[in-house]
Amino acid sequence: MEDPPRRRERRDYERGLPDHHDPTAGIGGAAPAQSALTLRLVLAVFGLVVCVAGGLVLLAADVPVVFPVLLFVLAAVALVDLVVVARRKLRGEPG
DSSP states (O other), X not given: OXXXXXXXXXXXXXXXXXXOOOTTTTGGGOOOOOOOHHHHHHHXXXXXXXXXXXXXXXXXXXXXXXXXXXXXXXXXXXHHHHHHHHHHHHHTOOO
């Protein structure tokens, strides 16, 4: 039987993961693909702030309740994405 996979560490990501294949590597002198974790983190923060602010504004306005609730649901999705990306960055994944 195989041993269970071990938890990856920072040096594993620095070395490169096994079986990683970048289909665009070397085409036209293109640089290797990079992870966009930092961009995803910034966009999650932006989405969280905009959705919470918009939901609060719509709650104060005379609009159906479904619109602020929808924005709060999107804010919750942005918060979950923010936590996932932050954990991946703290674990040492590049990007």
